[in-house]
Structures are given as structure tokens and as C-alpha cells.
Amino acid sequence: MTNNIVVKQDAKIADLIKMVKSYSKNADADMVQLAYDFAEKAHTGQLRKSGVPYIIHPLTTAHILAQMEIEPSIIVAALLHDVPEDTEITLEEIEKNFGKDVANMVRGITKLGKLKYRGIERYIENLRKMFIAMAEDIRVMIIKFADRIHNLSTLSALPEKKRYRVALESLEIYAPIANRLGMGEFKGLLEDLAFPYIFPKDYEKVKLIRESVITEKSAFLEKVISTIKHELKAFDIPTISISGREKQLYSLYEKLMRKNWEVTNVYDIVAGRIIVPDLGDCYAALGIIHKLWRPLKGRIKDYIAQPKPNGYQSLHTTVFAGEGKIIEFQIRTKKMHEEAEYGIAAHWHYDEKGHKLPSRDIKWAQELAGMQKEILNNIKDLEEIKVDFFKNRIFAFTPKGDVIDLPEGATPVDFAYHIHTDIGNKCNGAKINDQLVSLDTIIKGGDVIEIITDKNRKGPSPDWLKFVKTHMAKVHIKATLDKSRLAWFKNIIKKPPNR
Numbered sequence: 001m002t003n004n005i006v007v008k009q010d011a012k013i014a015d016l017i018k019m020v021k022s023y024s025k026n027a028d029a030d031m032v033q034l035a036y037d038f039a040e041k042a043h044t045g046q047l048r049k050s051g052v053p054y055i056i057h058p059l060t061t062a063h064i065l066a067q068m069e070i071e072p073s074i075i076v077a078a079l080l081h082d083v084p085e086d087t088e089i090t091l092e093e094i095e096k097n098f099g100k101d102v103a104n105m106v107r108g109i110t111k112l113g114k115l116k117y118r119g120i121e122r123y124i125e126n127l128r129k130m131f132i133a134m135a136e137d138i139r140v141m142i143i144k145f146a147d148r149i150h151n152l153s154t155l156s157a158l159p160e161k162k163r164y165r166v167a168l169e170s171l172e173i174y175a176p177i178a179n180r181l182g183m184g185e186f187k188g189l190l191e192d193l194a195f196p197y198i199f200p201k202d203y204e205k206v207k208l209i210r211e212s213v214i215t216e217k218s219a220f221l222e223k224v225i226s227t228i229k230h231e232l233k234a235f236d237i238p239t240i241s242i243s244g245r246e247k248q249l250y251s252l253y254e255k256l257m258r259k260n261w262e263v264t265n266v267y268d269i270v271a272g273r274i275i276v277p278d279l280g281d282c283y284a285a286l287g288i289i290h291k292l293w294r295p296l297k298g299r300i301k302d303y304i305a306q307p308k309p310n311g312y313q314s315l316h317t318t319v320f321a322g323e324g325k326i327i328e329f330q331i332r333t334k335k336m337h338e339e340a341e342y343g344i345a346a347h348w349h350y351d352e353k354g355h356k357l358p359s360r361d362i363k364w365a366q367e368l369a370g371m372q373k374e375i376l377n378n379i380k381d382l383e384e385i386k387v388d389f390f391k392n393r394i395f396a397f398t399p400k401g402d403v404i405d406l407p408e409g410a411t412p413v414d415f416a417y418h419i420h421t422d423i424g425n426k427c428n429g430a431k432i433n434d435q436l437v438s439l440d441t442i443i444k445g446g447d448v449i450e451i452i453t454d455k456n457r458k459g460p461s462p463d464w465l466k467f468v469k470t471h472m473a474k475v476h477i478k479a480t481l482d483k484s485r486l487a488w489f490k491n492i493i494k495k496p497p498n499r
């Protein structure tokens with residue numbers, strides 16, 4: 001599926017079952033119905049703040065997930081997700097009726113729900129719990145995102161103060177995590193639903209800007225698209241779909257702020273999106289577009305050869321498409337598209353024949369979660385985690401081709417500590433792309449880093465604390481230094497730190 005997810009407030013269980021059956025031929029539809037009946041009975045008499053029966057909430061949550069054509073067991077868990085927290089029914093009963101796997105997912109969501117603290121502590125507690133959930137079972141996070149999306153879509157029913165808190169949490173915690181997991185569609189929904197509650201005036205302003213650009217460019221884009229269709233056909237380049245896409249509001253807001261609200265400098269408010277069967281077709285289509293129109297300098301981006309850190313792959317180009325109009329195009333295969341929209345969730349996604357897609361490796365996400373857990377256990381400075389987790393990330397490579405994921409501005413010392421504490425502690429020099437560099441050199445995306453270690457090295461240099469960027473490196477350097485102050489002093493005496 002390539003349509004956007006819609007939060008349908010009046011979805012029916014029959015719709016849900018029909019959807020699940022349509023993408024999963026072997027789905028146990030009875031199980032979905034059973035879960036619905038079970039949850040409905042458990043929530044009997046409970047109402048949402050908006051006045052509708054409570055069951056509407058888990059049903060809509062499941063409906064959001066079904067639009068991603070996700071594995072039926074996740075749908076079942078979504079239907080049951082609030083049962084243990086809000087009713088008398090226990091997790092044991094859920095396990096007895098729906099099995100261990102479903103019960104474990106529900107347990108994970110229940111654990112995420114209970115937050116003790118307020119303010120900054122709540123923020124950290126929230127993050128820590130989510131990283132634990134991610135490390136244990138990413139499906140829990142996927143359900144949690146859908147749950148949050150439905151809650152945001154009905155936020156107006158809550159008291160004002162609570163509205164703000166839920167929206168802010170979504171914007172500051174949920175959306176960045178969805179983004180890091182490559183879940184573009186969820187990230188966009190979380191942000192756009194929270195946006196009006198956090199920055200109401202800016203929200204209205206951005207909406208107006210987007211509408212005016214859509215009005216200005218839509219007809220023109222249609223024309224451009226039909227030209228491309230014709231040309232691709234003439235050159236026998238197969239396509240799955242060519243359509244216009246509108247930029248999500250909050251992401252447009254962020255871009256406008258970066259560009260000092262110079263709307264004319266934002267080219268992708270509306271863009272053309274071309275989805276093709278194979279990798280080679282992407283480059284062929286790009287060639288056709290460049291044959292038709294002159295590209296803007298520096299605006300051709302090959303995220304296929306060099307994916308974004310969250311796994312996003314696509315070709316982007318911006319062209320002078322005639323009549324003085326500038327249009328951006330995004331070209332990708334169907335698989336890339338699904339991964340861009342669903343990210344990690346594509347792992348539990350079905351294709352239209354009802355087969356599970358070959359899953360991409362989710363180990364990276366679990367490793368990331370594990371790493372963040374460790375960091376959060378040592379957390380003192382909130383700004384530091386924000387840098388580590390939310391700042392733009394880059395990919396760097398070991399000489400063997402393993403990918404190391406780092407925040408922008410990271411140095412070879414950060415890289416070394418991310419491979420292993422010992423590599424960091426014994427780090428004595430570094431090569432970037434075969435060139436010897438100083439340890440404070442800033443790594444760029446795609447760099448190949450070779451760490452030169454010295455097994456006789458006593459430990460890290462305190463000087464490294466002046467330039468390392470990641471919390472992990474800081475924690476390890478400080479810990480090692482503290483561990484043996486004496487060795488540290490000896491180290492300084494032997495080897496002056498200003499190298």
C-alpha cells in the first residue's frame with residue numbers, strides 16, 4: 001500500500017477483519033474477532049473522555065496498524081492493549097486466551113503506560129522505558145505509536161493542561177524515536193497531530209503557506225507528471241506510480257525556520273514522487289527527468305547509494321520545470337518506499353500476496369536501544385541525550401564495512417568507544433579514508449574509520465573530553481579516568497595531552 005494512513009474514528013470491527021484478511025491470506029480472523037469481543041467485554045461501561053465507548057480506542061489503534069498491513073498478532077495485541085491497565089482482567093487471562101506472544105506485547109505496553117514522575121524526571125523515565133521496550137520487543141513501540149496517534153487525534157476532549165503535556169511528549173519523545181526507527185509515516189502523524197497544541201499560531205501560519213503553494217503548483221505539477229509519464233513510457237521504463245505528495249506540516253515548519261521563513265527557498269512543499277519496480281529504474285527515471293529539465297546545482301541527492309542513518313533510501317532531484325517553476329522529485333522502489341513510510345515496522349509487513357516481506361535486519365535498532373539504555377542509566381545532563389539521540393546522525397564505516405551510527409560532529413574517539421570500550425581506551429590514532437588524522441577530526445557521513453590502538457596505552461586522555469560528542473564516550477572516559485587517578489596522572493606525565 002502506498003496511501004497515507006488515516007485515523008478513522010468510526011472504524012468497525014468488520015472493516016478491520018476485512019482489511020486483515022485482504023493482506024494476510026492465512027490470518028486467523030477468528031482471533032481478531034475474539035480479541036475484539038474480549039476487549040469490548042472487559043471495557044464494558046467505560047467511556048473515553050470524548051464520551052464514546054472505550055473500545056473505540058483500541059479498535060482505532062488496531063485499524064491504524066492494519067493500514068500498514070502489519071502481522072495479525074500485532075493487531076490482536078493492539079485490540080487488547082489497555083485491558084490489563086484499565087480493567088479487572090489480568091495478563092494471565094490474556095495469555096491463557098491469546099498465547100504468550102500476544103500477552104508479552106500487551107505486557108510491554110502496560111509497562112510503558114505507568115509513569116511515576118513529572119517534569120524532566122518524567123521525560124527521562126519515559127525515554128528509558130521506551131528504550132527498554134525497544135530493546136525487548138520493537139512491536140511494543142509500534143503499537144504504542146498507533147495508540148498515541150489515536151490519543152492525539154482525540155486530544156481536544158482532554159483538559160487544556162493535559163493536552164499540552166501529551167502533545168509535547170509526542171513531539172519531543174515519540175516522533176524522534178519513530179524517526180530514528182525510520183517510520184516516516186508515524187513520525188509525520190505524531191508531529192502534525194501534536195503541532196497545533198504546542199505552537200497554535202505557527203500551525204495556522206504553516207497551514208496557510210502550504211495551502212497557497214498547493215494552489216499555486218498543483219495544476220502545474222499535474223502537467224509535469226503527465227509529461228514524465230509519457231517520456232518514461234517512450235523509453236520503456238516501468239513505473240508503479242507517479243503522484244504528487246505534500247510535505248507534512250511540522251516538517252515544513254522546521255524547514256521554514258531553518259530557512260528564515262523564506263518560502264521561495266523551500267522546494268519540496270509539493271513534490272513529485274515516482275515509484276518504480278527496480279533499483280536500476282530509479283536511475284533511469286532520474287536520467288529522464290534530467291533530460292527533460294535542468295537540475296538545480298547541488299540538489300541531486302543519492303540516498304540510495306548513501307542512505308540516511310535511519311535507513312531512508314531514495315533519489316532526490318530538484319529541477320527547473322519550466323514557467324519559472326522549481327519542482328522536487330523523489331524516486332524510489334516500492335520496497336524503499338515502504339521502508340521509508342514504515343521503517344522498522346516493514347519487518348512485520350505483508351506484501352499484497354499475503355507473504356511476509358523479507359525482513360530487513362532489525363538488530364541495529366535493538367543495539368541502538370541497548371546503547372541508549374546504558375547511556376540513560378548514567379544520565380545527568382538532559383541536553384546530552386538530546387544531542388546523542390535526536391541530533392542528525394551520520395553513518396561511518398569500519399574498514400570491514402560495519403556501520404557505526406554517530407551524531408553529527410562525532411570524532412574518531414567517539415567512533416572507537418562505539419565499537420568497544422577497550423578500543424576507545426587503547427585508541428592511539430586514527431585514519432579516515434586511509435589518511436592519518438588527529439583524534440579530534442570531525443567524521444563525515446560515509447567515512448571509513450580505522451582506529452589505531454596501542455595495547456600498552458594506559459587509558460584515555462582527559463583531553464579527549466574537550467572534543468568528544470557522544471555521551472557514551474564521555475561516560476567511559478570519565479569512568480576510566482576516575483578508576484585509576486594515579487594511572488591517569490602517570491599517563492599525563494609520560495605523554496603530554498596536547499597532541
Ligand code: MN
Pocket residue numbers: 057081082147
Ligand atoms: Mn491506549
